[in-house]
Each structure stands twice: as structure tokens, then as C-alpha cells.
Amino acid sequence: MRIRRFTEPIFESLIKICGYSSGFVVLLIIVFLFKEGISFFGSSPVEEGFTMYVHASNPVKDLSAAQIKDVFDQKITNWKALGGADQPIDFEFLPKCIDSYMDSLPGSLAFFPSAQTDGKLKSAIPIKIDKITVGKFLSDTEWFPTSRPAARMGVMPLLLGTLLVSFFAIIIALPLGLAASIYLAEIADERIRKILKPVIELLAGIPSVVYGFFGLVVIVPLVQSTFNLPVGETALAGSIVLAIMALPTIITVSEDALRTTPRAMKEASLALGASQWQTIRLVTVPYAASGITAAAILGIGRAIGETMAALMVTGNSAIMPPTLLQPVRTIPATIAAELGEAPFGGLHFQALFALGCLLFIITLIINLLVERVSAKRN
Amino acid sequence: MANKLETIDVHLHYGEFHALKGISLAIPDHSVTALIGPSGCGKSTYLRLFNRMNDLIPYTKITGQVLMDGEDIYKIKSSKIDHLRRTVGMVFQKPNPFPKSIFENVAYGLRVNGISDNSFIENQVEKTLRQAALWEEVKDKLKKSAFELSGGQQQRLCIARALAIEPTVILMDEPASALDPISTGKIEDLIFELKDQYTIIIVTHNMQQAGRVSDYTGFFYLGNLIEFDKTKKIFTNPSKQETENYITGRFG
Ligand SMILES: Nc1ncnc2c1ncn2[C@@H]1O[C@H](COP(=O)(O)OP(=O)(O)O)[C@@H](O)[C@H]1O
Ligand SMILES: [Mg+2]
Numbered sequence A: 001m002r003i004r005r006f007t008e009p010i011f012e013s014l015i016k017i018c019g020y021s022s023g024f025v026v027l028l029i030i031v032f033l034f035k036e037g038i039s040f041f042g043s044s045p046v047e048e049g050f051t052m053y054v055h056a057s058n059p060v061k062d063l064s065a066a067q068i069k070d071v072f073d074q075k076i077t078n079w080k081a082l083g084g085a086d087q088p089i090d091f092e093f094l095p096k097c098i099d100s101y102m103d104s105l106p107g108s109l110a111f112f113p114s115a116q117t118d119g120k121l122k123s124a125i126p127i128k129i130d131k132i133t134v135g136k137f138l139s140d141t142e143w144f145p146t147s148r149p150a151a152r153m154g155v156m157p158l159l160l161g162t163l164l165v166s167f168f169a170i171i172i173a174l175p176l177g178l179a180a181s182i183y184l185a186e187i188a189d190e191r192i193r194k195i196l197k198p199v200i201e202l203l204a205g206i207p208s209v210v211y212g213f214f215g216l217v218v219i220v221p222l223v224q225s226t227f228n229l230p231v232g233e234t235a236l237a238g239s240i241v242l243a244i245m246a247l248p249t250i251i252t253v254s255e256d257a258l259r260t261t262p263r264a265m266k267e268a269s270l271a272l273g274a275s276q277w278q279t280i281r282l283v284t285v286p287y288a289a290s291g292i293t294a295a296a297i298l299g300i301g302r303a304i305g306e307t308m309a310a311l312m313v314t315g316n317s318a319i320m321p322p323t324l325l326q327p328v329r330t331i332p333a334t335i336a337a338e339l340g341e342a343p344f345g346g347l348h349f350q351a352l353f354a355l356g357c358l359l360f361i362i363t364l365i366i367n368l369l370v371e372r373v374s375a376k377r378n
Numbered sequence B: 001m002a003n004k005l006e007t008i009d010v011h012l013h014y015g016e017f018h019a020l021k022g023i024s025l026a027i028p029d030h031s032v033t034a035l036i037g038p039s040g041c042g043k044s045t046y047l048r049l050f051n052r053m054n055d056l057i058p059y060t061k062i063t064g065q066v067l068m069d070g071e072d073i074y075k076i077k078s079s080k081i082d083h084l085r086r087t088v089g090m091v092f093q094k095p096n097p098f099p100k101s102i103f104e105n106v107a108y109g110l111r112v113n114g115i116s117d118n119s120f121i122e123n124q125v126e127k128t129l130r131q132a133a134l135w136e137e138v139k140d141k142l143k144k145s146a147f148e149l150s151g152g153q154q155q156r157l158c159i160a161r162a163l164a165i166e167p168t169v170i171l172m173d174e175p176a177s178a179l180d181p182i183s184t185g186k187i188e189d190l191i192f193e194l195k196d197q198y199t200i201i202i203v204t205h206n207m208q209q210a211g212r213v214s215d216y217t218g219f220f221y222l223g224n225l226i227e228f229d230k231t232k233k234i235f236t237n238p239s240k241q242e243t244e245n246y247i248t249g250r251f252g
Helices: A002-039 A065-072 A098-104 A134-139 A156-187 A190-203 A208-227 A235-259 A263-271 A276-287 A289-305 A308-313 A331-338 A347-377 B043-047 B078-087 B102-112 B118-131 B151-164 B181-194 B207-213 B231-236 B241-247
Strands: A050-055 A090-093 A108-113 A124-126 B003-014 B017-028 B032-036 B060-068 B088-091 B169-173 B199-203 B216-221 B224-230
Touching (some): A050 A098, A065 A090, A098 A108, A098 A124, A134 A156, A156 A235, A156 A276, A156 A331, A190 A235, A208 A235, A208 A308, A235 A308, A263 B088, A263 B151, A276 A289, A308 A331, A331 A347, B017 B043, B017 B199, B017 B216, B017 B224, B032 B207, B043 B169, B043 B199, B088 B151, B102 B151, B118 B151, B118 B181, B151 B181, B181 B199, B181 B207, B207 B231, B216 B231, B216 B241, B224 B231, B224 B241, B231 B241
Parallel strands (some): B032 B199, B088 B169
Antiparallel strands (some): B003 B017, B003 B060, B216 B224
16 A cells, blocks of 8 residues: 555556657657758758859849759740840850859859859849749759759649549458458448458558558559550559558548447337348447548548558659549658758758658648547547 | 237247246237336337347247237238338337428338339328427428437337328237436327327337236236236236236346
8 A cells, every 4th residue: 555655656656757758759850850841941942052153244133943944955045035135045064164164154053063153254144033932842843853954843743642542542441441441330230340450450550561562563554554545553453452551541540430330320210110121321430420421531531641652653753633544742751862862951952851741731720630539429 | 909919828938048038918909008017028019029130130039919900910921021020010119200300200101012102102191290299390491411300309200100101900018118307208208199099019118007007017027927907907916926016026
């Protein structure tokens, strides 16, 4: 008795410490993520240590990353298209000497290391490059994070790709999951249920790389041959694999919800002459509706956040606009694929963190939705 | 009077457990039969034979005959079970309205049986709510959720719901056990009214209630039917010692 009185406060404070510290760690992670992600905005898309120069007489004072890329790709060849005088653009990537190059060419545009040129220039002046903003990040339709001289960091194709893959994943998974959960909860006899339920729960625990591998070996060739495509790694293949991955969650959560329908409610329905199907349709499913919704949202959450399988089967190209039968690139797959090659602390690195922030916000919204739906239940 | 319902040597096993041990009993048409006995003796199980509700419980085995109007209801095709349940209404121990409006609760049985004529449904809802002595209390809030009603009102709603599909038999499993005395009185009055048109079997724990509402009484004990007779006879001059002990409160 005495020992109890002595140990209880200790356990209590231990539990409290654990609670506080894990909360603190979570907070720290979020702060870290957003610190890295936010410092991305306001920086210049031109690689650090380099500057874009124009001839001192050039009336054009600023350029956007998109315009620079177009010049680089020779889609724009005249200053007129950029709001300047009618003269051809002479683009030079890392000239030997900036001044001697600039002097002779009034239409010149050069990409040159900034440190070597400070205060020693006669005819070349730096041109302002538009900073990266949240608006541009969200609306730009090109993702070329490593392109030089200026990187394009438009999240639109990735965001749309993620939403497309997830949306179709849920379109596939929800009816199947609902049907399977109804079967398990209402129709399967006890013996079958006792075997199937743990098997399905087990499926939820399989590492996603295994699903990805399965997708690569089975789903991708299937999609390719069914639709007669040049490549099978498509948004559709991603949707199918993610649907398979989301199924266990959807099935178990909605089966639990269906089983909360009171027996008395079902018996009342059957006793009134309703068939089993009528009872399921009119009593059991409506009663479990909010739980089923929560299951669907959880499934979407799983699909949106899924990295490995998406990386393996979607083909990873940021095509705009993304379509079902073409390769797509999702946000998590982008982060996973590019983080290794992005220089630590650089612009690309920060851009990937900004993607992480976006993903965090999306999943946060989904979780809040789940909370609201399941709160309505009580 | 003809026998509406009859069981002949019915045994029921829940898995290994022998819940009904050879029950033979004939229940006359247009009568109220009370089933009494200590809890766990098989009253509910027996009652649920008549609308095949026990079928829903896995590992249940039933032998013997259960006749309704002379036909064995355990020999009908499984597709006819819904139809059987339409002719046998049931009121459960705890009020169990659907999470729907008052109107839709009563209309439910009609709708699932394929009736879509709205004016017929409206008439039927009003008629059965009146029969269940609930109409005056709910006529202005038919669209409100059934959960807004009191327990007693909910139970009368469940009775109206059972009556709406015009069954010929009504099974009541301790319909007043969760209710206050006033609601209980209303339900008993209702049973009295319904007796002319229906064959009613009511399970009850309450001796006075059995005495007040029923014509016949069956006493169950440990899965056996000990005695079945006119209610008056059972309560004044039972032929079995166990029955007398139970009625006089010496056990159970
Ligand atoms: N679903 C079931 N599974 C197993 N045993 C049951 C089940 N339902 C009832 N029983 C058992 O059958 C016996 C009779 O139950 P029941 O008919 O509900 O009794 P009563 O209604 O007289 O209280 C009890 O011993 C009970 O434990
Ligand atoms: Mg009972």
C-alpha cells in the first residue's frame, strides 16, 4: 500500500514527461519542415553564386525564370518578346570574360559567376530575376528544379498528378472496399470472417515497396497490354496499386463501422419483412455512413501520402496536364526521388521541403475532415 | 377456436446448449398468451421461433415442427421467410426505432414490402399510430426523429410500426420491461384492444401483467414448458408444484 502511494506519482510524472516530449518532438518536426520550406520562397531561381547579366544599355530590367528557360531553349530569340528593343538575343552560358563579351554585343544575355565580377564591370549590368513566390510555386506548370540558368519550380503538375492518382485510387477502392466490408460484416459466416479479417489486417502491414514490386510485375504490364500503350508505368497503374494498398484500411475501418449497427436495429428491419439486402441498404449502411466516410478519407490519406509504390509504378514524369494513361509524378515520389541528388541546403533542397509542407497541409486537411466526420457520429 | 400457432416437440440448441427441450404447445387464434418463467428459461427463444428470428444466430439447430395455420414454417422456401415475417409482427424488449423520422419508422415495413402508393402509406401510418394510441402525441411532428420521443412513446411507435404491415400474429418480448408504470398501462390497454384482430404472444416477467392481459399462460422453466393453461387456472389453481412456487414468488 505504502509502496503504491510512493510509485504512483512517479509513474504519473513519467507518463506526463513522455507525453510532453513526444508532443514537443512532433512540434519540432513541423517547425523544421516549415522553416526549410518557407525559406524557399523569396529566393532567386538562379543558382547561388551566379548572376544573369545584360548589356548596360538594355531597357529590359527583369526576367522571370520561365522567360530565361525559354531563351535557353531558344523558344524566345528576340528581346522584343521580353519587352525590349527589336534585336536578337545573344545568350552565353558562362562566357570566358564577361566584359569583353558584353562590350561588343548590345543584345547579350549572360550567365556568369557573380563573385568574380563585383565592381569591375563596364558594360554589363545584372538583371533582376523574379523571386519565387507562393503563387508562382502553386501555379507554375513546369517542374525543372535543376535546370540552369534558372530553375522552374512549379508544383502544379505534381499536385495534379498526386490528386489524379489518389482520386482514381479511391474511385476504385471505395466500392470494392465497401462491398468487401459488407460481405465480412453481414454475410460471411463466422468461420470465414475469423480467417479473412486478420488476413486483411495483415495486408495493411505489408511494406509499400512490396506493393510497388507487385505493381511493377503484375499491374504495369497488364495496363500496358490492356490499353496498348508504349509504357505501362502510368497514373492508372499508380491508382490501381494505391487502391490495392488502401483497400485493407477501407475494409477494416468500414467493417468496424458496419458492426456498430445495433443488432436490434437489424432485427427490427428483418422482423418487418425486409430482406437481408434491404436491411443492409436501408438500415446497416446508413447507420454506419459516417464511419464509412471516415474509412474513405483515411484511404485517400494513405493514397496521397504513399511514396514508394507511387515512385515505382507511375513512371515519374511531370507531364502537364496529367492524364490517366500517361506517366505522372506525385509529390511524395518527387521528394523521395530527388532529395538524394539535391545539394544540402540549396534551392532544390528547399523546394523539396516546400513540397513536403504542401503534402503536410493536404494530409492535415484530410485528418481534420476525418475528425469532423467521426465527431458527427457521436 | 382453431389453433393459430402450434409447436410439436421443438428442440433448440445454441451450439452445445440445449435451450428448448421438446416444447409442444397450441396457441388459439385471437387470443393473448403470456409466457412466464425465470430469466434464461427460454421464453424469448421460444417466441422467436415463430418469425424465424433464431435463424439469424449462427450454430443454432432446431428440430420438431412449428406450425402456423397448420403449415410448418420451417419447411417453407428460404425466399418465403420475408413473407412469413410480414405476417408475424414483433415488438422487442427495448424500444428499437430506426434513426429515421417518426413517419418513416411506421412506413418502413410498407416500403420494404414494395408498397409505394403514398396516400395509402399516409393513411396506414395514421391508422396504426391511432391504434397504438400515439397519434395525438405525434401528429404535429411526424417529420421529427423518432429518437426525440420518450421511451414509452418509442415503444408504442414500434408497436405501430409492427401493426402497419397488417400481421396476423404479434410477438411481444417483455414490451413494457423498460417502461414506467403509466406507459406500461397504456401498452397493456393496447394489447387488450388488439386482441380481437390478432393472435398475441407476450413474454413477461411481471405476474400481474400476465394476469391482467392474457387469456392463456405458459410457464417455462430451464427450457421446458412446465404448464400451459387458461390464465385464470394457472394463477388460481396451477396443477404443477413448480408453477405454484414461481407464481407465489418462492423462486425466480
Ligand atoms: N444467441 C445465443 N447464443 C447462445 N446462447 C443463447 C443465445 N441466446 C440465448 N441463449 C441462452 O439460451 C437460454 C434461453 O435464453 P432466452 O430465451 O433469452 O431466455 P429468457 O428470454 O427466458 O430470459 C439462456 O440460457 C441463454 O443464455
Ligand atoms: Mg428474454
